[in-house]
Amino acid sequence: MDAGLSLAQAEHMAGDPKPRGFRTVGKGMAADDTTGQDADATILHQIVGRDPRGIEQLYDRYGGIAFALAYRLLGERGVAEDVVQEAFLNIWRQGATYDTRRGTVRTWLLTIVHHRAIDHIRSARSKSSADTVIDDAAPLPAKEDTWAEVMQGLEHERVRQAMATLPPEQRQVVDLAYYGGFTHSEIAARMGIPLGTVKGRMRLALDKLRELLHVPDVVDEGMERAR
Amino acid sequence: MAPENEQPRNTPEMGETDPSSLLAAYALHALSPEETAMVEEYLAAHPDAARDVAMLKEAAAMLPYGVPPMTPGPQVRLRLMAEVYREALAESGEPPPPRAPQSTPMPIERARARWRGGAIWPFAAVILLVLSIGFGGWAVSLNRDVRDRERVIATQSGAIAAAGTTKPLLATTPGAPARGELLRLASDQVAVLTISGLPPLANGKVYEVWFIAGSTPVGAGLFSPNPDGSWSGLVRGDIASAQAIAISVEPTGGSAAPTGDIVAKGAL
Numbered sequence: 001m002d003a004g005l006s007l008a009q010a011e012h013m014a015g016d017p018k019p020r021g022f023r024t025v026g027k028g029m030a031a032d033d034t035t036g037q038d039a040d041a042t043i044l045h046q047i048v049g050r051d052p053r054g055i056e057q058l059y060d061r062y063g064g065i066a067f068a069l070a071y072r073l074l075g076e077r078g079v080a081e082d083v084v085q086e087a088f089l090n091i092w093r094q095g096a097t098y099d100t101r102r103g104t105v106r107t108w109l110l111t112i113v114h115h116r117a118i119d120h121i122r123s124a125r126s127k128s129s130a131d132t133v134i135d136d137a138a139p140l141p142a143k144e145d146t147w148a149e150v151m152q153g154l155e156h157e158r159v160r161q162a163m164a165t166l167p168p169e170q171r172q173v174v175d176l177a178y179y180g181g182f183t184h185s186e187i188a189a190r191m192g193i194p195l196g197t198v199k200g201r202m203r204l205a206l207d208k209l210r211e212l213l214h215v216p217d218v219v220d221e222g223m224e225r226a227r
Numbered sequence: 228m229a230p231e232n233e234q235p236r237n238t239p240e241m242g243e244t245d246p247s248s249l250l251a252a253y254a255l256h257a258l259s260p261e262e263t264a265m266v267e268e269y270l271a272a273h274p275d276a277a278r279d280v281a282m283l284k285e286a287a288a289m290l291p292y293g294v295p296p297m298t299p300g301p302q303v304r305l306r307l308m309a310e311v312y313r314e315a316l317a318e319s320g321e322p323p324p325p326r327a328p329q330s331t332p333m334p335i336e337r338a339r340a341r342w343r344g345g346a347i348w349p350f351a352a353v354i355l356l357v358l359s360i361g362f363g364g365w366a367v368s369l370n371r372d373v374r375d376r377e378r379v380i381a382t383q384s385g386a387i388a389a390a391g392t393t394k395p396l397l398a399t400t401p402g403a404p405a406r407g408e409l410l411r412l413a414s415d416q417v418a419v420l421t422i423s424g425l426p427p428l429a430n431g432k433v434y435e436v437w438f439i440a441g442s443t444p445v446g447a448g449l450f451s452p453n454p455d456g457s458w459s460g461l462v463r464g465d466i467a468s469a470q471a472i473a474i475s476v477e478p479t480g481g482s483a484a485p486t487g488d489i490v491a492k493g494a495l
Contacts, residue, residue, distance in 0.1 A: 050318060052311045056459055059304060067299035069291035081303045088307050092314070103281045107288035111256075114291075118256050159293035177257035178290050184252040185259065202251035210286035 040105045047095035055092045062106055063088075066113045073117035073179060083120065087112040114178070121181035162212040170205040173198055247276060254283035301406060301423040301457075308459035309393065309410040312419040396422060396472060396493035405491045409462070409472055418466055423457040425490060428476065435477040436462045437485060438469035438495075447472075449481045469495050 043061070046054030066087060070080035090112050091105070098108065163171055172191075176182045184202065188195040209215075244262070246269035252258050253266045270277040398405035407422025420436060428434065433451055437444040447464040462472075471494050476487035 050315055052308065052315050052459070055311050056308060056453075059307060060453065060455065060457070063304065064296055064298055065291050065294075067303070068294045068297040071297050072291075072294045077300075081299050084299055085303050085307050085310075089310060092311050101281075102277075103285055104288075107285050110288045110291055111284060114287075115256050155292045156294075156296065159289055162289075163293055174255065174290070177252070177255040178287065182257065183259055183262075184249075184257045187257070196248075199248055199252060202255060202257070206251050206254060206283045206286045209289060210282060213286070213289050215282065215285045215289065 041100065044095060044098060044100075044105045047092060048098070052092075054095075055088060058091065058105070058109070059088055062109055066109060069110060070113050070117050073114070073181070074120060079120065080117070083113060083116045087116060118181040125181070158213065162209055165212060166205050166208060170201045170208070173201045174205045177202065246270075247273075250276060250280050251283055254280055254287045301404075302408075304423060304457060304459075305408045305421040308421045309408060309419050312421075312459065312461070313410065316417075394472070394493050394495050396420075396474070396491045398424070398491050399489050403490070404456075405474075407491060407493075409493065409495070411466065416466065417461055417463050419459065420462045420472075421457075421459040422452075422474070422491065423455070425452045425456040425458065425474075427454075427456070428452070431479050432476050432487070433479050433481065434458075434474050434490070435481050435485070437473045437475065438462075438464040438466060439471040439473060440465065440468040441470070444473065444485055445469075446481055446483075449477070466495065471495055 040058075040061075043054050043057050047058070048054075063084065066084045067080060070083040071077060074080045074083065087109060091109055098105065102108070163174075166174070173184075173187055176187050177184065182190070184198045185195060188198045191198075244265070246266045249258060249262055249266050253263065258266065266280075270280060392411045393408045394411070396405075396407040396409065403426075404424030405422065405426070406424055407420060410419040410421070425434065428451060433449045435449050436447040438447050439445075445464055447462040448460075450458050450460060452458040471492060473485070473489050473492040475482075475485040475489045477485070478487075
């Protein structure tokens with residue numbers, strides 16, 4: 001446990017929920033991008049030390065985006081809240097085993113939320129006797145008023161713009177996989193395209209997003225911290 | 228970068244699938260359980276591929292930021308922190324020192340500082356140890372006749388039964404957003420308070436928690452909320468005897484009895 005972390009520092013960090021990965025300028029990584037990751041590392045350090053305030057700060061930092069993702073996938077507020085709560089509890093319970101070389105704690109958290117929500121979708125889908133029509137399962141467009149509201153968010157706008165630059169066929173496979181919960185084989189079968197094409201589109205889309213959003217090399221940074 | 232219509236190096240029809248062709252789908256959680264297991268086995272043996280996947284996952288983790296922002300209900304934070312505090316207390320297993328007599332309530336900020344330094348764990352361990360395994364001997368030492376013993380056992384049963392239950396706190400001003408929960412632990416002396424929606428404090432002010440038995444409020448601790456008006460932490464006092472909990476605005480350092488506005492309260 002990091003006894004040297006002041007409450008004021010922690011609360012200052014907790015009060016800034018913005019993903020620092022988006023505060024980059026040009027190709028390089030801005031200074032406070034590193035600060036954001038350091039703040040996450042400090043929070044994780046608290047969690048490893050079994051300090052409940054670490055989870056509190058992590059929730060304040062990423063609870064909103066975690067819930068937005070879960071709700072987007074599940075469409076039910078109560079279920080989405082349960083998924084989010086379980087994801088944070090998972091971080092709390094497994095934090096001691098976290099390896100920073102595997103990526104940021106933000107990615108870890110959102111991956112847990114995504115996996116649990118997708119597993120929920122697939123479980124519900126497998127119980128349904130009706131064959132899911134892919135157009136019905138595709139993500140629903142956001143309501144106009146909600147969309148207008150979130151347009152104010154810089155992060156949201158940056159990601160939206162990045163997604164908009166993807167060719168439609170790449171965006172479609174990403175949407176169907178990430179938000180629809182379909183496996184690559186299901187997407188290939190339902191779209192009537194070769195499996196290899198689906199794999200290629202997924203790979204190209206993620207590489208492009210990484211480039212457009214200037215995703216830092218967290219692996220190298222994690223290894224550097226681990227030294 | 229691979230061409231878009233790149234064919235997999237192997238397809239199920241062709242025989243064994245090459246795990247390296249599945250990394251992007253793996254990062255998007257778009258594989259079957261069997262394929263997932265195959266990729267994870269492959270990653271364990273190929274550090275370069277594991278690094279590649281980590282980067283793909285970082286890119287995929289940006290996708291949620293394209294979703295319209297939403298705010299979970301305040302009860303999510305309350306339930307989460309109540310569970311986290313409960314588990315943190317349950318995990319403490321350090322040898323407990325003798326508990327010092329407590330004539331005045333410990334300010335919560337000081338209690339949190341002790342938590343930060345780990346000093347609260349022995350105290351928590353005392354509570355848990357006594358409550359989980361020590362009731363029998365404790366009871367015998369206290370009882371001199373059957374009536375006393377029955378009374379103590381009844382008290383213990385009540386404490387155990389109360390463990391894990393929550394009591395809501397609501398704002399005293401209609402329409403104010405303050406709301407919270409008090410989580411009872413297997414103790415008459417410690418509970419977890421989680422609350423959100425508290426108004427910001429003026430300089431020189433803190434929030435003070437009160438347990439009210441009859442018409443007598445007894446201070447249970449002081450705290451300053453987070454910038455968003457939330458707070459979670461331990462409160463201590465004679466919870467079993469209290470019929471209500473309240474939170475008031477007090478001068479820094481606390482008061483002997485409530486002097487400021489009561490912002491939230493709840494029945495116990």
